[in-house]
Amino acid sequence: MIWVIGNVDGNSYKEPFSKGILARSLRVSSIGLNQAYEIANDIENNLIERGISEISVDELAKTIARYLDTVDSGFSKKYERWRTVRKSEEPLIILIGGASGVGTSSMAFELANRLGLKNIISTDMIREVMRKIISKELNPVIHKSSFDAYESIRTPAIRVDAIIEGFISHVDVVNVGIEAIIERSIKEGISIIVEGVHVVPGFIREDLLNQGNVMMFTLIVEDEEMHKQRFYTRCRQPWVKRSLEHYMDNFSTIRKTQNFLIEQANIHHNPIINNVDFRQTIDSMVDEIIDKFGGESNDGTKSI
Ligand SMILES: Nc1ncnc2c1ncn2[C@@H]1O[C@H](COP(=O)(O)OP(=O)(O)OP(=O)(O)O)[C@@H](O)[C@H]1O
Numbered sequence: 001m002i003w004v005i006g007n008v009d010g011n012s013y014k015e016p017f018s019k020g021i022l023a024r025s026l027r028v029s030s031i032g033l034n035q036a037y038e039i040a041n042d043i044e045n046n047l048i049e050r051g052i053s054e055i056s057v058d059e060l061a062k063t064i065a066r067y068l069d070t071v072d073s074g075f076s077k078k079y080e081r082w083r084t085v086r087k088s089e090e091p092l093i094i095l096i097g098g099a100s101g102v103g104t105s106s107m108a109f110e111l112a113n114r115l116g117l118k119n120i121i122s123t124d125m126i127r128e129v130m131r132k133i134i135s136k137e138l139n140p141v142i143h144k145s146s147f148d149a150y151e152s153i154r155t156p157a158i159r160v161d162a163i164i165e166g167f168i169s170h171v172d173v174v175n176v177g178i179e180a181i182i183e184r185s186i187k188e189g190i191s192i193i194v195e196g197v198h199v200v201p202g203f204i205r206e207d208l209l210n211q212g213n214v215m216m217f218t219l220i221v222e223d224e225e226m227h228k229q230r231f232y233t234r235c236r237q238p239w240v241k242r243s244l245e246h247y248m249d250n251f252s253t254i255r256k257t258q259n260f261l262i263e264q265a266n267i268h269h270n271p272i273i274n275n276v277d278f279r280q281t282i283d284s285m286v287d288e289i290i291d292k293f294g295g296e297s298n299d300g301t302k303s304i
């Protein structure tokens with residue numbers, strides 16, 4: 001057996017070498033699952049051939065980077081820069097917003113898998129807790145969907161557009177919960193992905209966004225027909241209880257909320273990703289994260 005020796009706060013620990021853990025850690029470099037397992041297998045065989053029974057985490061990481069370099073220098077650069085992000089003392093907090101149906105929950109799940117993150121929270125769940133605390137009488141808008149919240153605004157719309165007014169009132173309440181999650185994650189050092197329609201650029205406190213490794217993305221689906229299809233695919237799953245009708249009846253207002261999200265993302269210089277191909281979406285998010293927090297690449301450029 002090969003032992004991997006690590007160090008936490010000056011205390012060393014050892015654990016058995018795991019091909020599964022190694023393979024998963026390679027996924028961040030956009031290496032497919034099969035190739036990642038083949039590489040992990042090769043690296044293990046190489047260690048056995050060299051008669052190594054103990055290896056430090058740093059030495060193992062160097063061995064992996066050297067191996068990846070022989071396959072594709074892009075892989076090794078990405079791998080090493082991701083390690084810089086992982087070694088940061090600050091947790092990674094990724095916020096993924098987007099209008100209903102564009103794929104925030106699906107992409108959060110895929111990204112967590114790619115990065116090996118264990119915590120995902122949906123803003124719909126934060127809202128659900130709030131609905132138990134705040135009565136419909138006190139705050140009717142959060143008891144609606146983000147896109148039809150305008151139907152419950154008590155005071156007449158002050159802004160020109162009632163749909164956006166309703167959306168803002170709805171998001172504003174849930175945002176309090178999002179900020180609490182970010183505060184707690186920073187305080188406890190927990191890396192997390194927060195996803196949902198309530199993640200809107202310009203709403204979350206700047207001082208929180210500037211702390212630690214916080215990164216926000218806005219997902220969109222530019223093509224109307226494709227966006228519509230997403231609701232069909234979601235409702236096709238037998239366990240999904242959301243009614244297709246609710247989203248189809250409100251499709252034009254959902255698109256309006258997407259336009260508002262795009263405007264906000266542009267004003268606040270947040271990355272916008274057109275979520276067409278899921279691999280490309282995840283690759284773009286990973287690249288943006290590594291570019292922002294992974295330091296300079298070896299050749300001095302910021303792009304990967
Ligand atoms: N890049 C993609 N390619 C193909 N299908 C996708 C992609 N992203 C999401 N989908 C599919 O679109 C549907 C809607 O996605 P999802 O439920 O993740 O949206 P959402 O933004 O979380 O919606 P809501 O905010 O209303 O909960 C799902 O069936 C999902 O599998």
Ligand SMILES: O=C(O)[C@@H](CO)OP(=O)(O)O
Nearest residue numbers: 100124144145146147197
């Ligand atoms: O408010 C919304 O836009 C959606 C987001 O998922 O929630 P629900 O469909 O549960 O109303």
